[in-house]
Amino acid sequence: MNSFFERKYIIQGIFIAAALLLALRLFYLQIVDDSYLLSANNNVLRKVVVYPARGVILDRTGKILVQNEPVYDLMVTPREVKPFDTLALCELIGIDKEGFDKRFQKAVGFSPYRASIFEKQLSSQTYARLQEMLYQFRGFYVQNRTVRSYPDSVAAQFLGYINEVTEKDIERSNNFYRPGDYIGVSGVERAYEELLRGQRGVQNLMVDAFNRPKGHFMDGKYDTLAVAGEGLVSSLDLEMQKLAEKFMKNKRGSVVAIEPSTGEILAFVSTPSYDPNMMVGRERGNNYMKLLNDPNKPMFIRPIQAQYPPGSVFKVVSALVSQQAGMIEEHTRYNCPGGYSYGGGRGFMRCTHVHGTIDLPAAIQGSCNTYFGHVYARMLDQRKMKAAQAYGLWREAIMKFGIAQDLGVDLPNEKKGLLPTANFYTKRYGNDKWGSGFNISNSIGQGEVEITTLQMANIMAIVANRGFYYRPHLIKSIGEKKIVKPEFIEKLPVGVEQRYFEPVIEGMSRVVKYNANIRIPGIEMCGKTGTAQNPHGKHHSVFFAFAPRVNPKIAIAVFVENVGYGATYAAPIASMMVEKYLKDTISMSKAVQDRVLKESNLIVPEPPKEPVKETITMVKKTKSAEDNVTYISHSQRAILERWD
């Protein structure tokens, strides 16, 4: 102890002050300032989005139409990237230095702090090699997800495709989607997007300073599992679909087959088509542009988007609604001298034959224009009301068959077809004093009337059911619980009593019975051939049918553009499909089969879009001064139906 003893207090004071300083600082860091906890979590936590597998789509027999295949996206968070051997990375994923810079700039442009896709859809082999080296590339990681794969390459237009979401998609979804997500763009992928997409999961992974995963944060307490999208069972029959696509190869047109008792679509073909696998993978962009610029429009969904004059299927509907209206009955007879004259003899609509005096079944069998001209005239002119009003009633009855309205099929962008309103004609003629003679072509399904192949097939289902239908649909059931949408089990009557169907069915039965080419041994098929005259080229070939007559199992419509008479292609195709479906065999003569299958390319380029030329479809018999009515169609595709 010496004289400076009291200095110990100063020194101890310094020690205490220093400890106090540290304590205050610790208090600030640990208690007051919360930001450090956040930073700590930012350091170690990586939110890894777990993408759910998109729902798989099966055909009605359980065969796979669409499945998923794993691919790997290389992600980058620009701020975390440390200098590294860029060349090695470029080599691994097969890009050049320039491509690297471009991708990196893009990622920086998106966000320096958030991960974005650097390179999409690496193969499993590339991924395996990359994974070993990944620790060298700080700021990069791999995220796996799945892409669609189509083992049989069929039903492209039905299945549609998925694509990366656009800004608009994200906005519309209230930010449900994030950049880089996929969304159904067309076909069933779009129609059932909400079910197929499933639910994203999030893993809160902890990583070390070298970005190596070290386990789940809080043992996965905040992780959410990805929920796979619902699987869908399609109504399609893969075998039927494949067969129909084989038959329709190199032809332009569509095929729709429906199971009448359920409305389930068995085959849904649109040609020219494409391999749905083209819309997947790294070449997707190029393929998409190729398909988009293809003059044959392979992405056009013909069964629901191509609208044709209905032709003779319209006679079937006309016969049904006219009986129900009490204007004709089975035995109502008209004389066909080879055409129907109207307007006091001023107009004449040709028939394909001179049918003589025939009743309703014979008129259906012969597709007699004259007979249906008379029927139409009765429906409009002899109902003790103005023709415009009668036309309104007639139109209403016709529309019950699903014509000129959405059938509600479970695909987007369905077209309605066309059946003008009474007002349309009143406007066209300036007053409501018009009558059946002014639009007589409607009687045989021409003029302003348009219909899709799906609607045509559905009319066959209605006839097969004798008076009702179920909404045609492509998805039979949803998910493991096999949920069926309620709108697809709702029976929709068309307002025509069952008894009125028999004369029509009898007529259709005779059509097939007397045509050796399309008759199916042991099965009574009821059908009708149509040949649509195409003023711009060869006729369209049409056939629609259902079978068997008793307890029908299938209704079908086949439309082949620009190939000539109905009997040449459409009828044999329909016949073979029906036989295959009902008997699992094809007895069609080899010659016909070969002709259908092997005929070289029948796709005629569609005529270039010219200004619409008015085409005269009605032949004027006399030219009279007071007759200022011109019977013309404004449709370029106007055609004249004839029985061959």
Place this chain on the structure above:
Amino acid sequence: MNQTKKIYGGSLDWVTVFIWFTLCIIGWFNIRAAVFDPAHASLVSLSTNYGKQFIYIVTCLLVAGAIMIIDGKFYNYVSPILYGITLILLVVVLIVGRNVGGNQAWIPIGTFRLQPSEFAKLGSCLLLARYLSSHSNKTPNFKTLILGAQILLVPIVLILLQPDTGSALTFFALALVFYREGYLSGQFLAFSLICIILFILTLLFSQWYIIGVLAILCAIGAYLFKRSRKALPSAIILFVASSLFVLSVDFAYEHILQSHQRNRIDVILGKIDDPRGQGYNLNQSKIAIGSGQLFGKGYLQGTQTKYNFVPEQSTDFIFCTVGEEWGFVGSMFVVLLYLGLLLRITQIAERQRSAFARIYGYGVACIFFFHFFINIGMTVGIVPVIGIPLPFLSYGGSSLLSFTMLLFILLKFDANRKGVV
């Protein structure tokens, strides 16, 4: 001062021993947490840091025991030799030393890495105590101060050659010993403090602003004491001196400090805000400690240290693990243990009869204080990043051994303080 119990020719200060042991155990547990890897979870494995640290702690226990057996007088006699040996080792390390992190700090002996600078503290402390105690009967004079300072200056220069600035700075803490013995005045301490404050202000603000403020302060001072004839000249001298200091600091900062040292200071002062670059270590350290909050994340639950975000997490930045896993409560416990140890040591020093033991005791306190304050201050961001270990907690055999020896030699003196040392 007779309250301690007599134990076998003296009495051991069990409070200090208890604090020492607690700190060693805390260190061991936190080193284990800092590098914890569930795949290799065995408690004692020589391949891991905590396995080695366990061996070091056991070794230290043995060494502590040995120190207690050896006669206290021995240390006084051998202090010049010990000092000489450490100086030789400091020279040797410059020649054969392993270059780690830019510093020529270690001599590899088998798997053990001898760090002579750690032992130099012990040697210098003992010799300084011996030298100052031999003059303790006289009034403190300037000559003794200079000669005493030279004892420290030699190792400082040798350590700076490595260069290990952190360890070299430790010796400056011994200024407090000179203060306690009366060689330095309170004014000198206050003056030093003002210098440090001016130094920091100069780096933060333009030197011309500071000189302007100084001018105003001196003018006010001169006016307040205008009755005194000395007031004006002293104000002018004070102003000129401090202005020169400010200018020279600025010059030294810009032209003498190496760029990495400048950066470290800039980061502390907030002049550089670059959490990924220069500020990375400090920022990660603050994140680790700050994220511990009140009670911490729990033992082995820390993520920042375990996953290598904090550099040197088991040596210089070991306090990050404490802060992260044990929170404010745990951090304060450690801070209070150190404060308790420092106050206890000063108390022990004061109760020594011999000047040698007392001066040595203050030397030990100063060294511990410097390490404690600079190390924790560095991890919480109030002191520039200076690489020195936290006594007893940081991983490392050399530092643990030298700190233990420092402490137990004092305890030996204390145990038989009734005898003449």
